[in-house]
Amino acid sequence: MVIDCNRSAEFDDDTKLELINEALSMVDEPTRNLYKFNLYDRKKLFEKAGYDIGLTDPIDYINNLGYKNIFRFIQTHPHLDHFKGMNDLFESFSVWNIWCIKNNFTMDLTKLNDSEKVDWALLKKFRDTNERKIENTTIVRPYAGHSRDFWREDNITVLSPTPELVKLAQEKENRNIMSYVLLVEHGGHKLIFGGDAEKETWEYILDNYEEKIKNVTVIDASHHGRDSGYYQPAVKVMNPEYVVVSVGKKPSTDATNKYKQYARNVWSTRWKGNITFTINSDGSGSYDTQYDR
Structure with a gap:
């Protein structure tokens, strides 16, 4: 199972600005002045x-x-940083199933490069069709509550979205509200993959799945760990042992310190690199990080 894809050699503009501001706060004043006057490049910073x-x-x-x-392949919601490189993915591997919810969001093609336009065209093809299958890929559109209605081997609970959340996302022009949120259970452990879910999404999940989301082992933090994806009442119930974020840590946009109120371990892929959790059917397991920071 692959959740989203972002095959980018460069950071998106928001991430780049966040990193620059963070780096500037960590260096001495002479370095900040050199960077301010373009005498110090970003890589060195x-x-x-x-x-x-x-x-x-x-x-x-x-x-x-x-x-x-x-x-x-699960396409959580139609933001570019969640499907960039999707066409390469489908060309590199045989993808048997895709989860993709219908919606009416569009992209400004003038802001996309050629490869991004191809990715968007592929996503639209799967999203908008009424066919059950395109070539060798079966199209599945599960909503919240559709646990094991489309599969039997994996213990996955779809926590979001609902048709109502998709409609709300379109009304508010906020794609994050319709994001897939998944609960995976294995060996007595719970893992939650938060996509880019925001307050409205988490409110629905807490209202409808409070018992299911209690005492989670790992949370893949919503919206890359940004504050906009943090919903305190839900995090308190989940009571996670590990939280993985891919933004932190910048005080103005990041929720790392908030997650630390409820989780013993809050790790950023920016500092740890790739993070791997291995969970066995008997409940034993381990973790590994690319960098020890």
């Missing part, structure tokens, strides 16, 4: 601040694991 971890190409990562097929 990041290195001086201690942030020198490169981005991982998801296709290379899956190839290195030895996989040739992807059983399911």
